[in-house]
Amino acid sequence: MSRHERRSPRLRHRPSRAVPALIAGILLLAVGVALVWLAISRLVNGTWPALRQGPRDWLAALAWNDPAVQQIGIAAIVAGGILLLCAILPGGFSALTIDDSGTTGAGDEVPPVQEQETVMTRRAVARLAKARCLQIDGVDTAAATATTRRVRLSVKTYLHEPGDLGTRITDAVRARLEETGLSPVPQVTATVRSRD
Amino acid sequence: MRQTAGTLNRIWLSVLGILVLAAGTALLLQANGALQALFNTAPAWKSVVAGDLSALFAPQWVPAIIVIIGVIIGALGLLWIIAQIPRKNRAGAYRLHDDGSKEFTVCDPSVLAAAVENRINTLPGVVTSAALLRGTARAPDLTLKVTVNDRADVRDLIHRIQTSALPELSGALEAPLQRSRLQIEISGRSQSTGTVVRSTGTVVH
Numbered sequence: 001m002s003r004h005e006r007r008s009p010r011l012r013h014r015p016s017r018a019v020p021a022l023i024a025g026i027l028l029l030a031v032g033v034a035l036v037w038l039a040i041s042r043l044v045n046g047t048w049p050a051l052r053q054g055p056r057d058w059l060a061a062l063a064w065n066d067p068a069v070q071q072i073g074i075a076a077i078v079a080g081g082i083l084l085l086c087a088i089l090p091g092g093f094s095a096l097t098i099d100d101s102g103t104t105g106a107g108d109e110v111p112p113v114q115e116q117e118t119v120m121t122r123r124a125v126a127r128l129a130k131a132r133c134l135q136i137d138g139v140d141t142a143a144a145t146a147t148t149r150r151v152r153l154s155v156k157t158y159l160h161e162p163g164d165l166g167t168r169i170t171d172a173v174r175a176r177l178e179e180t181g182l183s184p185v186p187q188v189t190a191t192v193r194s195r196d
Numbered sequence: 197m198r199q200t201a202g203t204l205n206r207i208w209l210s211v212l213g214i215l216v217l218a219a220g221t222a223l224l225l226q227a228n229g230a231l232q233a234l235f236n237t238a239p240a241w242k243s244v245v246a247g248d249l250s251a252l253f254a255p256q257w258v259p260a261i262i263v264i265i266g267v268i269i270g271a272l273g274l275l276w277i278i279a280q281i282p283r284k285n286r287a288g289a290y291r292l293h294d295d296g297s298k299e300f301t302v303c304d305p306s307v308l309a310a311a312v313e314n315r316i317n318t319l320p321g322v323v324t325s326a327a328l329l330r331g332t333a334r335a336p337d338l339t340l341k342v343t344v345n346d347r348a349d350v351r352d353l354i355h356r357i358q359t360s361a362l363p364e365l366s367g368a369l370e371a372p373l374q375r376s377r378l379q380i381e382i383s384g385r386s387q388s389t390g391t392v393v394r395s396t397g398t399v400v401h
Contacts, residue, residue, distance in 0.1 A: 008330050008337040009199050011379045016200035017209060018280050024212060025276035032270020039262035048253065056249050065240040069227040076220025083213030087206045098380065100354050113362070115375040118354060120382075127382035131346030180350045 011119045015091040020083065093148045095119035099183035120182065122146045129153060129188070132176040138165050140195060146186065151177070153190040162192045197328050197339050197379065198282035208276060290333035290369070305329035305336075308365060315361045316340070321348025323383045335374045338365060343381040350380060 041049045062068065098118040120128075126146040133142040133153055143154045153173065157165060169190040177185050225231040229240040238246070252258075290308075292301040309327040316325040323343045331337040340361075344353060357378065366373055 008328075008339045008375045008377050011197070011339070011377050013200075013202065016202035016280075017205040018200065020209060021201070021205040022277060022280055024209065025273045025280070028273030029270050029277065030273075032266045032268070032273055035262050035266030036270065037266075039259035039266060042259040043263075060243070060245050060249055062244045063241060064226050064238060064244055065229070066227070066244075069223060069244065073220045073222075073224035073227060076216050076223060078220075080213045080215070080217025080220055083209050083216060085213075087209035087213060095379065098350070098354065100351075100358070100378075112372045113374075113376045114372070117376070118378045118380070120350075120380040124380060124382040127384065128346060131382070181354070 011117055012093050012095045012097060014093060017086055017091075020086040024083070092122075095121045096125055096146075096148055096182050096186065098181045100181065120180070122148070125151060125177070125182070125186070128176065128180065129173045132173050133169055133190075136165075136169055136172055138162070139169070149186050151186045151188045153188070155190055155192045156195055157192055158195055160194055162194060166190045166192045197284070197326065197341050199285050200282050201279040204276075204279055284328060285330065286328055287330045287332070287336070290329075290336075292333050292369070303333070308368065311368075312338070312340070312361050312365055315364065316342060316357060319353055319356050319360075321345055321353055323385075331374055333369055334371050336365075336369055336371060337375040337377075338362070338373055339375075339377045339379075341379045341381060343383050345383050345385075353380075354378065 038049060038052060096119060098120055100116070100118045123146070126144040129146065129151045130142050130144040130153070133139055133144065133155060138157050138159050139155055140158050141156045145152050151173065153169060155165075155169060159165065169192070170188045173190075174185060174188045177188070222231065225234075226237060227240060231237050232239055287305045290303040290305055292303055294300075306329075309329050312327040313325045316322055316327070321344045323345055325343065326341045328339045329336055330339070340357070342353070342357070344350065362373065362376060
């Protein structure tokens with residue numbers, strides 16, 4: 001289970017599934033510890049621990065057509081399905097690509113690089129959008145979330161009649177994201193609410 | 197910038213998922229009697245444990261086998277948990293050889309990374325930066341994380357990095373960069389609350 005990749009991994013990647021992996025790892029560890037503890041108790045004391053008595057009696061009296069067996073089977077199917085979905089569903093990318101192809105001129109000294117990647121994280125895009133939004137007159141507070149395809153802004157304004165504030169916000173934020181070089185530029189949507 | 201166990205997790209979650217799903221399906225088919233019709237297994241009305249459990253666990257070698265199985269399962273679980281810790285996996289010491297010479301110079305990549313960081317920190321709009329070198333002296337990989345304020349001109353900053361910090365690093369190592377990865381972050385502290393360096397307002401005369 002070792003991974004000693006000495007090369008730089010891509011900065012724009014999908015989720016690593018650390019939470020389901022941690023849960024599964026802890027469950028495996030717990031099963032392993034329980035088995036070792038039971039067997040060592042048997043080796044040291046000469047008898048199996050009393051804790052084993054209950055499950056053993058329950059198992060001895062259990063028939064294949066018992067409802068408990070069906071319930072265990074259904075639970076296993078659900079758990080297996082969840083594990084498979086965790087592995088298969090790709091999830092969203094962690095960052096957005098910045099097109100840096102036009103940043104250097106003909107006379108600039110640029111070293112040859114075999115592979116180049118420039119990204120901005122989703123959190124950074126949301127912060128950039130929020131900061132640009134707060135510079136617009138009429139905006140009181142703003143909150144922003146970003147995915148690789150969409151930036152959502154939730155804005156509160158002092159204005160009783162916001163008018164075209166929403167359009168001005170989306171235009172300004174889109175221009176800022178274009179100016180930054182995001183490729184493709186995510187779609188910007190703004191929800192404007194008046195303060196009571 | 198750190199390496200995570202994404203591929204490893206996907207593989208093991210898939211393997212466990214398939215095993216648990218297959219076991220659950222087999223259990224459900226056996227409970228309904230469908231498996232008996234297909235593969236002639238035990239009838240559904242029969243007990244799950246055919247013989248005497250006490251006799252099955254009585255031999256001395258059974259606990260030893262259980263210890264081995266428990267250790268294997270526990271070790272796999274523990275290694276999988278440890279693999280979740282993100283790692284930098286930075287390069288070892290670079291050995292700079294002169295062509296035709298037996299001597300070589302050892303260079304700590306963190307020294308070069310610090311020099312790159314110091315260079316980038318002087319660029320306009322940069323709040324902080326972190327550089328990480330991987331690969332070898334002849335084929336170096338550079339990963340950069342640059343945090344800028346929310347008013348910084350990002351394209352200009354990328355241009356400055358590509359035309360100053362990267363050529364300087366490449367020149368110092370006398371080798372082209374194999375991979376250059378740049379991650380731009382925006383500082384959480386709004387520039388409007390700090391030292392504003394550029395006015396975006398309109399002056400009314």
